[in-house]
Amino acid sequence: MSRRIGNWARQCVLRAKQIPALRRLLKAPLAAPLLATATKWFPPADQHYENWIAARLHKRRDEYAHATEPGLLSLITPVWNTPPEYLRALASSVLQQSGDQPFEWVVLDNGTTRPETLEVLRNVLARDPRVRLFHSETNQGIVAGMRFCLQQATGRYIVAVDHDDRLDEDCLKIVTHHIQRHNYPPLLFSDEDHICGQNRLLPYFKPDWDPVLFLNSAYTAHLGVMDRRLALELDVYGDSDTNSCPDWDAFLRFYLAGHVPVHIPEILYSWRMHAGSTSANMHSKNDVSASHRAMLTRYLHSRDDADHHEIIRSPLFSGTPDWWIRRRHVDPRPLLLVVTTADQHRPPALSAAVTGDYPCEKTIAIPRAADPAILQDRIANVAAANGLVAFVDDTLTIDGDEWAWEVLGLIERHPDIGMVGGRILDLRQRVMSAGFYRGCGKGLACPDVGRRVDDPGYFHQMWKQRTVDAVSPRFCVFAAGFLSELIRDTQQPPMTLDELGAAAATHAARTQRRVVYSPFLSATTPKSHAVGMPSSFEQQLPPGESRYYSAALDRDVSRAYQPAVVENDEAEIYAEGEV
DSSP: HHHHHHHHHHHHHHHHTTHHHHHHOOOOOHHHHHHHHHHHSOOOHHHHHHHHHHHHHTTTTTSOOOOOOOOOOOEEEEEEEOOOHHHHHHHHHHHOOOGGGGOOOEEEEEEEOOOOHHHHHHHHHIIIIEEEEEESSSSOOOHHHHHHHHHOOOSSSEEEOTTTTTOOTTTTHHHHHHOOOOOOSSEEEEEEEEETTTTTEEEOOOOOOOOHHHHHOTTTTTTEEEHHHHHTTTTTOOOOGGGTTHHHHHHHHHHHHHHHHHOEEEEEEEEETTTTSSSTOEEEEEHHHHHHHHHHHHHHHHHHTTGEEEEEETTTSSSSSEEEEEOHHHHHHHHOEEEEESSSOOOOOOOOGGGGGSOOOEEEEEEEEEEGGGGGGHHHHHHHHHHHEEEEEEEOOOOSSSSHHHHHHHHOOTTEEEEEEEEEETSSSSSOOOEEEETSSSSEEEETTTTTTTTTOEEEGGGGEEEESBBTTTTTEEEEHHHHHHHOOOOOOOOOOOHHHHHHHHHHHHHEEEEEEEEEEEEEOOOOOOOOOOOGGGSSSSSOOSSSSTTTTTTSSGGSSOOOOOOHHHHIIIIIIOO
16 A cells, blocks of 8 residues: 555656646645655656666667777766765766776865765765866855866866766767767767666657757756867856756857757766756756746847747746747738638638737638649748748637747747648647657657647657647648748649648758747647648658657657667566676
8 A cells, every 4th residue: 555655646746747737736845755755665667668778778888889089078067965875876877987988077076064975075986086076165056066167177078967867887988989970069968868766767869959949948958068168168157047057058058159969869868856856856946947047038138139039938837947938929921821621612611810910911712632832823922021821721720829920939030940830639639730750650640649738748848849840731830932942842743732741841851941840839620530641752751760759769659759669588688687
């Protein structure tokens, strides 16, 4: 009975971000003690992932060359009253790196007063010649501590490591390999998982660099690797207002300077879950929300059109520091609204007023089976004015009237966007269509079909704007110039509107334009079947996997966002301790 109660408490806290009622209930005073008790006595486990990561660690022993380079890497870690067992585990993971990797570890005792922590610093870390231990009489805070370590480091790259987390034993070998392979890029980031007790769980197989996702999710944080000289030039860790998001702010500075991160598609870092960490308790630091806002404010202030955007609480989240960069309702671009219908001669069921206060230059109705090329002449004027062309099926009921402004804001912030789409829900408020990825299912597929509207999805990505490979043409908005170019240059026979989304995915991939999903485009349909994509266009896509749905994730949509299946005999062998 006690085990069942403990598991229930743990699951409540760990799922608090996914269940609205629990998010409201488990505020800071209640969440922290519940989580601490539940994870201490009943740490969660994910046997499938434990097997997967064990097999992967074994396999990649031989996949990476033995890459070493003296003077390349400086790990940096401020320490303040870290639970000694966590600091010992971190020290073991760093100091026992495989392959005799040369590195220095710059550690700051950031005003520690806990005797057990001081004992680990002095008698474990300080005795290793690769560790350079510094001391501060007072706690300078996270950002100032990180800045101090950055200034003391001597390696070509810095690797930020939190004082209570853990590295995989081949982490630095793989980091060195990717630095050399990519000709010494300005910055890199890896995949990560979480650790609770001794159990590894919640792997985050990340997309490649996606500036759209980045501006509403610090997904690049662990493991972050930055060119030290550039970091100093860009004043990384120089703003105390971002004390609780130093890694996010650091990558923003590189992004604003025009540097593109390299993704290391390997789990190298385990973020520890405990009541004092934001990995499990977002309220563990009282300045998280203010830090996020300060960072996003810096981003807006870097733009000439900063007064066209505002930072507000995301209406999709409750009780968490999630912000939405909302487009103010000023200076719209021309909009052509295309209503798709079963019969263009019948008045569409959809009202033209669905654009809210966004002015619509013209509304036209065309059959769903029509070749979009019939729009070419009408698109021309809108394209010349750098405008928008919206496609909305007349069976849909649009949720809210922000969607046109949302698209305008996204395209202004990311000019390489060619198309933006949203989610289509059924009458039960389950997802029928959202972002599509190539290599998923057969051709292009949406791994989120069937998900409830109140489910934030894989690492909250259903509630975040992000780059995808395709969106449904039943509810989408094109940059008019992109659509005109697509219709003119597509080397296919005349296509129907149902094929338009897949054709757009093909064209965007070839021309390096971005297709974006936003949850702020949302509509409901009475139809009972999913809105799919024709598979015939898959063969026209450039070779390779999706950059936005990790190759480590299962291709079968029934196992969406799960690690790819490992053969049972292999998994069992590795799980028994071969690694």
